[in-house]
Amino acid sequence: MKTTRLTRDIITTLGALGVGLSASAAPVLEEVVVTATKRAENIQDVPISISAFSGAALKDSGTTDLQQLSGYAPNLSLSKSGQVNNARIAIRGVGSVGNSAIEPSVAVFIDGVYYPRPGSVVGKLQDIEAIEVLRGPQGTLFGRNASMGALNIRTRKPEHETTTDLSLSVGNYDTWSTAATFNGSLSDSVAGRLALQYSERGGFGHSDYDGAEIGEMDDAGIRGSLNFELGNNTEATLRADWKKFTNNGTLIDVVPDSVLPIYLARIGALLDPDISDGSGDGPLPYVNDAYDLRVNQKQTDAAEDEQWGLSLDIEGELGDHSWRSITSYRDWDNSTYDDSVRLPADLLPRDTRFGAQTFSQELQLLSNLDGAFQYVAGVYYYQEEYSLNQDLNFGTDFCSTAIYNNVYLRSIGQGSSPAAAAAMAGGTAAFCNAGAQVGAVSSNFEQEVSSLALFAQGTYDISESLSATLGLRWTDDDKDGRFAQTINNPLAGPAGLNLRVNESADLKFADSQVTWMANLRYTPSDDLMFFFTASSGYKAGGFNSDGTAVVLGEQRVFDSEEVLSYELGLKSTLFDRMTVNATLFRTDIDNFQDRLFNGLSFVVVNAGELRQQGLEVDINAQLTDNLKAIAGLSLLDSEFLDYPGGTNLPGFDQTVSQDLKGASNNFSPDYQASLALEWRAELNPDLEWFVRGEYQYVDEQSVNGQTDNNPAQLEDAVGQLNARLGLVAASGRWDITLYGRNLSDEGYCQATFYQPLATTLNLQDPVSGNAMTRCVVGEPRTYGIELNAHF
Numbered sequence: 001m002k003t004t005r006l007t008r009d010i011i012t013t014l015g016a017l018g019v020g021l022s023a024s025a026a027p028v029l030e031e032v033v034v035t036a037t038k039r040a041e042n043i044q045d046v047p048i049s050i051s052a053f054s055g056a057a058l059k060d061s062g063t064t065d066l067q068q069l070s071g072y073a074p075n076l077s078l079s080k081s082g083q084v085n086n087a088r089i090a091i092r093g094v095g096s097v098g099n100s101a102i103e104p105s106v107a108v109f110i111d112g113v114y115y116p117r118p119g120s121v122v123g124k125l126q127d128i129e130a131i132e133v134l135r136g137p138q139g140t141l142f143g144r145n146a147s148m149g150a151l152n153i154r155t156r157k158p159e160h161e162t163t164t165d166l167s168l169s170v171g172n173y174d175t176w177s178t179a180a181t182f183n184g185s186l187s188d189s190v191a192g193r194l195a196l197q198y199s200e201r202g203g204f205g206h207s208d209y210d211g212a213e214i215g216e217m218d219d220a221g222i223r224g225s226l227n228f229e230l231g232n233n234t235e236a237t238l239r240a241d242w243k244k245f246t247n248n249g250t251l252i253d254v255v256p257d258s259v260l261p262i263y264l265a266r267i268g269a270l271l272d273p274d275i276s277d278g279s280g281d282g283p284l285p286y287v288n289d290a291y292d293l294r295v296n297q298k299q300t301d302a303a304e305d306e307q308w309g310l311s312l313d314i315e316g317e318l319g320d321h322s323w324r325s326i327t328s329y330r331d332w333d334n335s336t337y338d339d340s341v342r343l344p345a346d347l348l349p350r351d352t353r354f355g356a357q358t359f360s361q362e363l364q365l366l367s368n369l370d371g372a373f374q375y376v377a378g379v380y381y382y383q384e385e386y387s388l389n390q391d392l393n394f395g396t397d398f399c400s401t402a403i404y405n406n407v408y409l410r411s412i413g414q415g416s417s418p419a420a421a422a423a424m425a426g427g428t429a430a431f432c433n434a435g436a437q438v439g440a441v442s443s444n445f446e447q448e449v450s451s452l453a454l455f456a457q458g459t460y461d462i463s464e465s466l467s468a469t470l471g472l473r474w475t476d477d478d479k480d481g482r483f484a485q486t487i488n489n490p491l492a493g494p495a496g497l498n499l500r501v502n503e504s505a506d507l508k509f510a511d512s513q514v515t516w517m518a519n520l521r522y523t524p525s526d527d528l529m530f531f532f533t534a535s536s537g538y539k540a541g542g543f544n545s546d547g548t549a550v551v552l553g554e555q556r557v558f559d560s561e562e563v564l565s566y567e568l569g570l571k572s573t574l575f576d577r578m579t580v581n582a583t584l585f586r587t588d589i590d591n592f593q594d595r596l597f598n599g600l601s602f603v604v605v606n607a608g609e610l611r612q613q614g615l616e617v618d619i620n621a622q623l624t625d626n627l628k629a630i631a632g633l634s635l636l637d638s639e640f641l642d643y644p645g646g647t648n649l650p651g652f653d654q655t656v657s658q659d660l661k662g663a664s665n666n667f668s669p670d671y672q673a674s675l676a677l678e679w680r681a682e683l684n685p686d687l688e689w690f691v692r693g694e695y696q697y698v699d700e701q702s703v704n705g706q707t708d709n710n711p712a713q714l715e716d717a718v719g720q721l722n723a724r725l726g727l728v729a730a731s732g733r734w735d736i737t738l739y740g741r742n743l744s745d746e747g748y749c750q751a752t753f754y755q756p757l758a759t760t761l762n763l764q765d766p767v768s769g770n771a772m773t774r775c776v777v778g779e780p781r782t783y784g785i786e787l788n789a790h791f
Helices: 002-023 055-061 261-270 398-413 418-434
Strands: 050-054 076-079 088-091 106-110 113-115 128-135 149-155 163-171 175-185 190-201 205-207 217-231 234-247 252-254 302-318 321-339 349-367 373-392 441-461 466-487 503-525 528-539 561-574 578-590 593-597 602-606 609-622 627-642 671-684 687-698 718-729 734-741 749-754 773-777 782-790
Touching: 050 055, 055 128, 055 687, 088 106, 113 321, 113 349, 261 398, 398 418
Parallel strands: 106 149
Antiparallel strands: 050 128, 076 088, 106 113, 128 149, 163 175, 163 782, 175 190, 190 217, 217 234, 234 302, 252 773, 302 321, 321 349, 349 373, 373 441, 441 466, 466 503, 503 528, 528 561, 561 578, 578 609, 593 602, 609 627, 627 671, 671 687, 687 718, 718 734, 734 782, 749 773
16 A cells, blocks of 8 residues: 555646646746766757766755765665675676675765765765766666666866855754855866865764764765867866765664573673572663664764866867877775674774775767767776685673683573583683784785776667667776785684684686667657667676685685666657656666675675566756756666575575575665755845755665565665755855755665674574564754855
């Protein structure tokens, strides 16, 4: 009934919008220009499923990061996990985890430069010209292959006009941010632009165990650019940026419905400071409300993410062609400290260090637009050095409390006397304490990636209304890797708790693939266009970078993923005041790269075949002189066509796989919808006021970190209300806005995962197969005030 009611409400709303259109005159819609095809074009002329957001649109909606953007673009989502840099950017329900060596399914480009790690785009958006969300394989036009889609982000270029933009925002949870942008002419042929931003937020969660405020973050960034007019219709843009993002983690609470009474008894016994009295009254995590923003657990997370980059973008003309060269270098480092178990004790903290240094060079050649045939051709070279090093530490309560109690209880259960059990437990705890506490297990992973691609796409105008496009791409990927894991405390190894094993491996991967795209575009009138696209995509295989409790051997290498996609779409403009764009799609993914859980560790495997199909709709309407509406809708049907070796439910035997054929992929809700209404009117000749209301809905879905088709892991549907109210000077010199997001304070999990060490701690149910589960809590209600000035 829920999804049926949602569909009816959307149809009713859109019908009401249609009545409003026929009843009143409205101005012509503003043209939306995109560069998805490497040329500046009206979005209504581009035969791609695409959503575009100008810098002005981002400002109007208060969108400051990519996670907020996912509320407006159909079939786009971004979720975070325990480590903030473990962001998952997904299009049409498919995305890759961010804290591993796996390639992203959704490629992110900023000013033509590829950003390989999703964690490097988590912070604030800065000085944005436009963001384009391209759905479906995009390999025949973009440098790095994009198997499920791409985010094409453009920052503002320097101009010769002298301008200054200042902003200040203050909100609840001790949130404040400030930004400044300076633009101007340095000479007749050189213009410069400098953008700076800094923001802070206090914690919105609290741990009663250690007093930690959870969710605190600082975000600072600088971006400078110079534009040189070199003559002969040639210009160059030099960009440099630096960004530092620090935080103390995300709020992670226990899902109450996943907890059985016996679990609390086991935790209480494990953490009992005096197990000999038999009370088992150790401290317990809170298990009553996952959304009350209070936890009772060790929460001393800390992360520092720093990156910088340089790029040189040169554009020119060569005869009747134009050309472009993009050269870039980027450096990204992330250091994350977090407690992996998250109980009210200092047990197993982790210290993880990520690093990536990338170089890329892209050359493009574009024909002119005269004649019936136009084309784009290019060559792309990419090189990356990536590292992931982690120390698993024994906390202060691990040996003397948790290990002692575990051995004592086991000995008592086997019939030992209290004295004998205490002696056995004391000896084991002493043995544990004698080994390394910091770096009890150390793992080190490094890889070097070299990729070369040739791509071309040509369009032939068969008639004034019919055109055909064909694109081809050849990609060659080579990867060399090294993995080494060392047990520095024997109790962590197979003879003890079997948390990890000693392992050393030299790794190699190589693959070459040809992908393609074929498109027909039919334009019966200036206001209507139909298109059909068939395309293939490719995501390179690679290496398992995580530490594991078994020697993976050949499993350390997984194969490439191949995508076949079909799209049937239309783009229409009604009454010069409304655009309705819709796409039906089917995507089949062969050798789908998924993470399975083997009882103690995550391992990337090639799952089989996954099908994602559905519908996405974008609507933009200027209903009257004062009222604007923006709506998005996506329907998604997800099904594994073949997955014989899926992860079993955690409470069942992990050496036995389950067949997941017919199951849905995670992060694949049946429905997503958004509606924004904005009213603007003159208050007096010098002042304008506006009010904006938004509703964003995501249907129930599994947001679990592993794919096991567990019905207990379905997250309920979530609906959020946002609002903005403001004043704008008619001169455009200043504006002030009151804002609120998630006004109903809807509680939800943006991701879930099973309690770490649930197998060791016996926090699993052999009847239902479920286990104690953790929720990465979404942000609560936020509100504040923004001020902007333009000179």
